[in-house]
Amino acid sequence: MSRESFPQIVTANALIEGDVVYLTEAHGWTRELSEALVLTNPTDAELALAEGDAQVAQVVGCYLANVRLTASGPQPVHFREDFRRRGPSNYAHGKQAEGSAHTPADTPADTPTAAKAISAA
Amino acid sequence: MYVYDDFDTEFLAERNRQFRAQVERRINGSLTEDEFKPLRLMNGLYLQLHAYMLRVAIPYGTLNPHQMRKLAEVADRWDKGYGHFTTRQNIQFNWPKLADVPDIMDSLAEAGIHAIQTSGNTIRNVTSDHFAAAAADEIADPRPVAELIRQWSTDHPEFQFLPRKFKVAVTGSEIDRAVTKAHDIGLRMVRRDGEAGFEVIVGGGLGRTPMIGKVLREFLPVADLLPYLEAIVSTYNLLGRRDNKFKARIKITVHENGIERIRELVEARFIDNRPKFDAEATEAQLARIEAMFQAPDLPAACDLPYQAAYAADPAFRAWADTNLHPHRNPDYAIVTISLKAHGATPGDATSDQMRLIADLAEAYGHSEIRISHEQNVILPHIARADLPALYKALRVQGLAVANVGLISDIIACPGMDYCALATARSIPVAQEIATHFDALKLEHDIGPLKIKISGCINACGHHHVGHIGILGLDRAGVENYQITLGGDGSEDAVLGTRTGPGFAYDQIVPAIERIIRAYLAQRLSPAETFLAAYKRLGLAPFKAALYDQEGADAA
Numbered sequence: 001m002s003r004e005s006f007p008q009i010v011t012a013n014a015l016i017e018g019d020v021v022y023l024t025e026a027h028g029w030t031r032e033l034s035e036a037l038v039l040t041n042p043t044d045a046e047l048a049l050a051e052g053d054a055q056v057a058q059v060v061g062c063y064l065a066n067v068r069l070t071a072s073g074p075q076p077v078h079f080r081e082d083f084r085r086r087g088p089s090n091y092a093h094g095k096q097a098e099g100s101a102h103t104p105a106d107t108p109a110d111t112p113t114a115a116k117a118i119s120a121a
Numbered sequence: 122m123y124v125y126d127d128f129d130t131e132f133l134a135e136r137n138r139q140f141r142a143q144v145e146r147r148i149n150g151s152l153t154e155d156e157f158k159p160l161r162l163m164n165g166l167y168l169q170l171h172a173y174m175l176r177v178a179i180p181y182g183t184l185n186p187h188q189m190r191k192l193a194e195v196a197d198r199w200d201k202g203y204g205h206f207t208t209r210q211n212i213q214f215n216w217p218k219l220a221d222v223p224d225i226m227d228s229l230a231e232a233g234i235h236a237i238q239t240s241g242n243t244i245r246n247v248t249s250d251h252f253a254a255a256a257a258d259e260i261a262d263p264r265p266v267a268e269l270i271r272q273w274s275t276d277h278p279e280f281q282f283l284p285r286k287f288k289v290a291v292t293g294s295e296i297d298r299a300v301t302k303a304h305d306i307g308l309r310m311v312r313r314d315g316e317a318g319f320e321v322i323v324g325g326g327l328g329r330t331p332m333i334g335k336v337l338r339e340f341l342p343v344a345d346l347l348p349y350l351e352a353i354v355s356t357y358n359l360l361g362r363r364d365n366k367f368k369a370r371i372k373i374t375v376h377e378n379g380i381e382r383i384r385e386l387v388e389a390r391f392i393d394n395r396p397k398f399d400a401e402a403t404e405a406q407l408a409r410i411e412a413m414f415q416a417p418d419l420p421a422a423c424d425l426p427y428q429a430a431y432a433a434d435p436a437f438r439a440w441a442d443t444n445l446h447p448h449r450n451p452d453y454a455i456v457t458i459s460l461k462a463h464g465a466t467p468g469d470a471t472s473d474q475m476r477l478i479a480d481l482a483e484a485y486g487h488s489e490i491r492i493s494h495e496q497n498v499i500l501p502h503i504a505r506a507d508l509p510a511l512y513k514a515l516r517v518q519g520l521a522v523a524n525v526g527l528i529s530d531i532i533a534c535p536g537m538d539y540c541a542l543a544t545a546r547s548i549p550v551a552q553e554i555a556t557h558f559d560a561l562k563l564e565h566d567i568g569p570l571k572i573k574i575s576g577c578i579n580a581c582g583h584h585h586v587g588h589i590g591i592l593g594l595d596r597a598g599v600e601n602y603q604i605t606l607g608g609d610g611s612e613d614a615v616l617g618t619r620t621g622p623g624f625a626y627d628q629i630v631p632a633i634e635r636i637i638r639a640y641l642a643q644r645l646s647p648a649e650t651f652l653a654a655y656k657r658l659g660l661a662p663f664k665a666a667l668y669d670q671e672g673a674d675a676a
Contacts, residue, residue, distance in 0.1 A: 018173040088538035094171040
């Protein structure tokens with residue numbers, strides 16, 4: 001069965017803070033998916049992954065994740081990556097609280113309404 | 122409760138010094154993540170989706186107010202002002218930073234709390250009955266034995282690298298509130314000819330391959346407990362599979378070798394082990410521990426204030442009807458404080474709530490606090506006369522929700538909102554079920570019902586033993602929820618049966634409502650619980666309600 005092939009980004013968790021980071025074109029790390037280096041070629045992706053893996057003093061658990069390219073930058077293909085770039089759905093914690101996600105940070109997220117709003121996003 | 126002696130205090134301080142040095146070496150690059158990971162896991166530190174997570178043990182679910190305030194302090198100083206009580210009597214902090222964790226450990230140690238062996242392939246936190254020493258149905262307090270097992274298993278040199286994790290639960294009552302049959306080892310206290318001992322159950326577990334535990338020994342005298350436990354774990358350590366993580370738990374070892382073969386090996390090993398244990402020293406240690414678990418003096422108390430409030434205040438009456446359990450002393454009650462307010466995250470408590478619980482335990486509860494595997498808090502010894510005042514005080518922090526044992530008292534794992542292993546979310550499903558049935562005002566009419574939700578096949582939410590179990594999966598990149606019915610985590614433990622195809626995220630609450638409506642329509646009377654009705658009716662009517670209705674809607 002053929003699978004749709006997607007562009008990819010290198011993602012990991014920061015060693016000290018533990019939060020989600022993405023490899024950038026400048027060989028550093030960003031907390032913003034929109035600033036991630038997008039790899040359209042599998043060979044480049046493997047090389048970038050190896051580069052991320054080598055940065056053991058900065059990050060933990062590098063892997064490649066699929067993205068879709070849109071006018072507003074790369075968007076996660078899988079819902080797990082969508083949660084990682086946003087934060088949990090029960091509280092406005094994580095990236096959504098730091099103003100770097102696409103969900104309003106001031107949503108009182110410990111209400112089911114907020115849970116619905118986020119799940120519908 | 123157990124009070125640390127100099128040995129315990131120094132052991133914990135040394136362990137924390139070691140961990141501080143390990144964290145420093147990881148940060149300065151001397152340790153790789155592969156080298157560091159097993160070390161942090163031994164100390165309860167995970168790396169989850171959005172952050173590190175620190176799992177702190179609450180041995181056999183017992184806390185004192187000082188410890189509860191310490192958890193609140195950690196939540197405020199190093200986390201986001203709350204903690205999450207888990208299905209194995211631990212508390213998880215979801216947002217610590219790696220560099221802060223050694224300070225957190227030292228701070229916890231000031232109150233005699235630690236995170237040792239809350240993860241990794243070791244013997245985990247020993248869990249027990251949250252009503253221990255208070256329930257009217259109890260033979261004896263199981264916690265001294267649980268503490269003895271904690272001391273034996275902590276840093277046990279032979280058992281730090283088992284094939285997989287290993288979970289032990291102990292109950293002192295015929296009524297099983299500790300899910301002993303879903304543990305690697307379950308110990309159920311029994312008496313034979315006046316002598317106290319244990320029925321030893323082995324090879325239970327949920328997860329990928331759920332199994333109800335099997336009886337390995339019908340009666341084990343208390344004096345033989347440690348050599349016998351050591352015989353079981355060392356037999357498993359040699360025989361358990363290390364070639365396949367999914368077949369490494371003792372439930373598979375028992376399943377593949379048969380209970381008879383395991384019994385032969387364990388009994389042989391036990392005979393070999395027994396002389397190596399100093400039975401007198403163990404007995405003396407157990408006696409020393411038991412002395413620390415002396416039940417509080419419970420003076421006789423007139424319950425007129427309770428009777429008056431019960432007659433006058435319908436809200437208090439509703440709370441008393443659901444959240445109280447009979448105490449062995451009829452002047453007292455066991456109070457369950459629900460951490461399941463409708464729409465809240467099951468098992469979460471804010472630091473303010475923790476401090477209030479600590480204050481109330483001191484004011485009314487002989488300074489005893491328990492955490493249940495059902496993710497609620499228990500004050501085990503409350504004079505009935507004090508119940509109206511306690512209820513009023515609990516309301517201030519939203520802690521007087523009258524729903525214990527009802528449809529909104531849901532067990533839910535953190536799911537994909539936090540957990541790196543999860544395949545779907547659990548928390549929002551629990552929130553929506555709770556608010557939906559609250560809005561319908563059906564909760565009290567439905568009556569006793571246990572819904573348990575897991576966000577992956579590992580089953581931390583115990584879905585297999587939920588009367589209604591919900592399992593969240595990833596089906597081709599979309600969250601999908603399977604339903605099981607008829608599970609039971611009690612002494613009559615049974616695994617639920619899958620109803621059929623799963624439901625999408627936005628269809629799972631309507632699906633649960635169809636099951637509930639089928640139950641309400643077909644029960645013999647309000648006295649027939651959901652589980653009793655399911656046992657009488659079987660799966661068919663619920664399956665019809667779930668799928669025929671869905672077909673009709675689609676048509």
